[in-house]
Amino acid sequence: MQNSTREQIITAADDLFYRQGFEQTSFANIAEAVGISRGNFYYHFKTKDEILKTVIQRRLANTRDMLDQWEAESSGPVERIRSFVRILIGNRGKIMRHGCPVGTLCAELAKLEHLQRDAANEVMTLFRTWLHRQFVALGHEADADALAMHLLARSQGIALVANAYQDSSFVDAEVEQLLDWLDACVAQSTHAE
Amino acid sequence: MQNSTREQIITAADDLFYRQGFEQTSFANIAEAVGISRGNFYYHFKTKDEILKTVIQRRLANTRDMLDQWEAESSGPVERIRSFVRILIGNRGKIMRHGCPVGTLCAELAKLEHLQRDAANEVMTLFRTWLHRQFVALGHEADADALAMHLLARSQGIALVANAYQDSSFVDAEVEQLLDWLDACVAQSTHAE
DNA sequence: TAAAGCATAGGACGATCGTCCTATTCGGTC
DNA sequence: GACCGAATAGGACGATCGTCCTATGCTTTA
Numbered sequence: 504m505q506n507s508t509r510e511q512i513i514t515a516a517d518d519l520f521y522r523q524g525f526e527q528t529s530f531a532n533i534a535e536a537v538g539i540s541r542g543n544f545y546y547h548f549k550t551k552d553e554i555l556k557t558v559i560q561r562r563l564a565n566t567r568d569m570l571d572q573w574e575a576e577s578s579g580p581v582e583r584i585r586s587f588v589r590i591l592i593g594n595r596g597k598i599m600r601h602g603c604p605v606g607t608l609c610a611e612l613a614k615l616e617h618l619q620r621d622a623a624n625e626v627m628t629l630f631r632t633w634l635h636r637q638f639v640a641l642g643h644e645a646d647a648d649a650l651a652m653h654l655l656a657r658s659q660g661i662a663l664v665a666n667a668y669q670d671s672s673f674v675d676a677e678v679e680q681l682l683d684w685l686d687a688c689v690a691q692s693t694h695a696e
Numbered sequence: 697m698q699n700s701t702r703e704q705i706i707t708a709a710d711d712l713f714y715r716q717g718f719e720q721t722s723f724a725n726i727a728e729a730v731g732i733s734r735g736n737f738y739y740h741f742k743t744k745d746e747i748l749k750t751v752i753q754r755r756l757a758n759t760r761d762m763l764d765q766w767e768a769e770s771s772g773p774v775e776r777i778r779s780f781v782r783i784l785i786g787n788r789g790k791i792m793r794h795g796c797p798v799g800t801l802c803a804e805l806a807k808l809e810h811l812q813r814d815a816a817n818e819v820m821t822l823f824r825t826w827l828h829r830q831f832v833a834l835g836h837e838a839d840a841d842a843l844a845m846h847l848l849a850r851s852q853g854i855a856l857v858a859n860a861y862q863d864s865s866f867v868d869a870e871v872e873q874l875l876d877w878l879d880a881c882v883a884q885s886t887h888a889e
Numbered sequence: 890t891a892a893a894g895c896a897t898a899g900g901a902c903g904a905t906c907g908t909c910c911t912a913t914t915c916g917g918t919c
Numbered sequence: 920g921a922c923c924g925a926a927t928a929g930g931a932c933g934a935t936c937g938t939c940c941t942a943t944g945c946t947t948t949a
Contacts, residue, residue, distance in 0.1 A: 508896080524717060524807045529936065533760025542940090551937065602803055608802060609860045610795055614717045624860050633901045652866055653855060653873070665846060667817050669801045673845055680846070701926080722906065738926045744907065851914090 509547050511537045517558045521604045525555060527571060552618060559622045562604070566626055569642050570633045571694055580640040581689055587634065587654070588681050595612055603662035605630070631655055642692035650688065657681060702732045702740050710751045714797045717804055718748060745811060747854045755797070758821055762827045773833040774882055780847070780887065781874045784854055784867055792862050796804055796855035798823070835885035844883065865869055 515536040519528040530551070534544045548554040582585040591598065601607070605626050612620040634651035643650055661677045664670075708729040712721040723744070725775050727737045741747040770776040784791065794800070805813040828846035836843055854870045859864075 506853075513738060523805075524719075524804070526717075528789065529934080530938090540898045540900095541900060541937095545937090545939070546896065551939085578697060601807065601854070606856055606860075607803060608805065610719070610800060610856055613859050614715075614800065614804075615720060627857075627860055638878035649869060652863075653870065656857040657850065659856045660849035660851070662751045662822075663799055663803060663856060664849040666806050667799075669821055670845075676842060677846065677849060724905080725909090733928045733930095734907095738907090738909070742908085771926060839930065 506539070506673050508539065508543070508559055510537075512544065512547055512554070512555055513561055515681065517561060519593055520555070520558055520608065522601050524613060525617075526611065539586070540561040541638075542591075548648050555619050556622060558609075559619060562626050563629065566629045570629065580637040581685065582639050582649065584634065584641075584685055585682065587630065588658070588678055588685070591658060591678050595665075595674055598674070599665050599671060602666040603659060627655065638688075642690060643688065654681070657684075699730065701730070701736070703841065705732075705737065705740055705747070706750055708752055709747050713748070713801065714750055715794050718801065718810075718882060719804065719808060739853070748810075748812050749815060752801075752812060752819065755819050756815075756822065759822045772785040772876075775828065777830050777834075777847070777878055778875065780823065780850070784851060784871050788858075788864055788867055791855050792858050792864060795859040796852060799809065799855055801839070801850040804835055807814060820848065836881065847874070850877075 504622045505610060509526050514526070516533050519532055519536060523532070525651060530541055530544055533554070537544075549555070573583050573586045577586055605623075608623045609627055610619075611617075614625045631648075634654055635647045638647035638650045657677075658681075661681075665674045705726060709726050710723070712725055712729060716725070723734055723737055726747070727734045731735075741750070766776050766779045768781055797815075801816045802813075802820055804810075805816045824841070824844050827838045827847055831840035831843045850870075851874075854867060854874075858867045
């Protein structure tokens, strides 16, 4: 059931919500993208809230998988945090075109005061708590959450400005600074021991 | 003609675009906020593009005034840049509720691929070039634009995350870090002489 | 083959959108 | 007091929105 209609709808909605925004994407858009009628769409999802909730759940699951994979692949917390920073490089093109999928959805749902706002924030919280854990493993028990929030904010700012100016060299320069900042964090933690 | 209907419309639209977003704000919303009929509204602004363009022009003018005032009031570039950073403190409440007015509009119009996207970006560019000038005055001729962009991105990131989590202590902590970063910039430039 | 249920198509519905048109009112001028 | 342009009100318009209903296939099961 990988290519079931329901899965196709979720995939198309996920993509359109990212590229056009949630409010700007209509049932007709999604149905057209999948190649089905609006009536059939309604058979699978009764309300727009429901499809949004499902898309967010998928993003949560995908994010958890990605973070788990980094946890399994990378040898230590420093390399794991570097994996996070390097999303900005790997998704450079998409980010310049449409911004960060996490940040833009949170910002839009906040402005709409939408019911699913907290659910969208949870995707960001997934990164927040994961980063928190990595900084704790790095020896920053006391300020682990502050460091995680700092890194989140830096990434979001880079994505937003890169999206506005469509500037890829800016992303590269900022990522390098972030990696330097991370090295300084490591040095500070080993120094404190 | 300070309180003319046209001025009232622009003020109401500016506020509603900020709080609800551009796309989510209808002519009816603005007309109701001003207390006039939709027909009268159309007498002053023929299209939604036109009202958006006017609102952005007002924001550009207001931003220029603010930057000019900082230029006149503050004694040197460091204190001027500090004024920029402190917007995050002064507008803490509004930013937590609705995000940064500059960044959220740029992000929304980018996602809509709206005609006025470049105009919205210009507000951000106003800060960018102003900050650029301050960093040049600080002795950072070579990397003035990179520093300006860095500061822009940091501010935008702080605003976005603060908006998502409605966390004011996070804003305070990050602003303090920004001011430290600025001091380090000053030290580096005086050291290089 | 008949029955049953899932999946799909197509359109109707009320509401709201941006836009536009037409009266009507108001304020100042000969 | 007649006149005229600016300002305002109210509603009509086509389109699109989310939602919902119904009829028609398609597939499986007895």
